[in-house]
Amino acid sequence: MMTATAVAHPNIALVKYWGKADAQLALPATGSVSMGLDVFPTTTTVTLDGAAAADSLVLNGGAAPDGALLRVQQFLDLVRQAAGSSVHAAVVSENTVPTGAGLASSASGFAALATAAAAAYGLDLSERDLSRLARRGSGSATRSIPGGVAVWHAGDDQASFAERVPAPPMAMVVVTISAGEKAIGSREAMRRTIATSPFYPAWVESTTATVDDMLAACAAGDFARIGELTESNALRMHATIEGAFPPIRYLNARSVAVFDAVAGLRADGLTAYATADAGPNVVVLTTPEDRGAVAAALADLGDVIESGTGPGAHLLRSEGTEA
Ligand code: PMV
Structure with a gap:
């Protein structure tokens, strides 16, 4: 049984992402720039379960809303596709961001999920490729992979990733x-x-x-x-x-x-x-x-x-x- 736990933090955009050029690939209409926070971490564990008939999601110790489970399942489908696996997973996530209040809980959530799921499914991804993967879960999650002050590039699937940029202390x-x-x-x-x-x-x-x-x-x-x-x-x-x-x-x-x-x-x-x-x-x-x-x-x-x-x-x- 493969299990992996990852932590990620939210980020707040200094230049915002608002709107996709391609909804399927989650490509943004413009680039954006953010500062990663050191508060409100999300910690997520992904455990593969060969006997499970479907993916499951426990969020903050309770059953996740249907919409959240569906987004996680669709995201894990992408990871499975990349890994050539059909095994389902149990996802347990502790999210300390006030969910849904416009503080980008999806950014830390999908960055932590991408990092844990990639490891659990045995994908050895560079930071750039992890950031591209997180993008498919939630746009702002792209920037939570590098943390720090980061730019998320607009572009095609290969070119649209986030990376740190030099910046003064903030x-x-x-x-x-x-x-x-x-x-x-x-x-x-x-x-x-x-x-x-x-x-x-x-x-x-x-x-x-x-x-x-x-x-x-x-x-x-x-x-x-x-x-x-x-x-x-x-x-x-x-x-x-x-x-x-x-x-x-x-x-x-x-x-x-x-x-x-x-x-x-x-x-x-x-x-x-x-x-x-x-x-x-x-x-x-x-x-x-x-x-x-x-x-x-x-x-x-x-x-x-x-x-x-x-x-x-x-x-x-x-x-x-x-x-
Ligand atoms: O990808 P989402 O759903 O987290 O969209 C983020 C949108 C804003 O938070 C408003 C702007 C941004 O760049 O984070």
């Missing part, structure tokens, strides 16, 4: 406004945005340029430029999404209040720039020096958690012989 403060389920998942919201938002072509064009600007700012260690690009790109993504029909709006009044408070912190001389994913929570990009002051200043607006830059996905254990 930290984030996660301001959780709501840990509840989000109203509409990113897959459906992306489809609707592409199909109906008149702003979508401009999003693709501007974000393609912003990725290059962000990589240059990271290489130059220009934190102010990194920050202003981060906040601008997040607001452009939300504007594009709000342009869908029927409209989708993830930010609520409390989210907007955090954006305003962050602008106030900047006026006071702190390094702080706001971003938000597909949910109401706001994440503040800051420096390791300022993270404590930023967290203290925002504590009245939500639950705050500080994070440094996190590691890539990695195996904790892998053992056993083929059943």
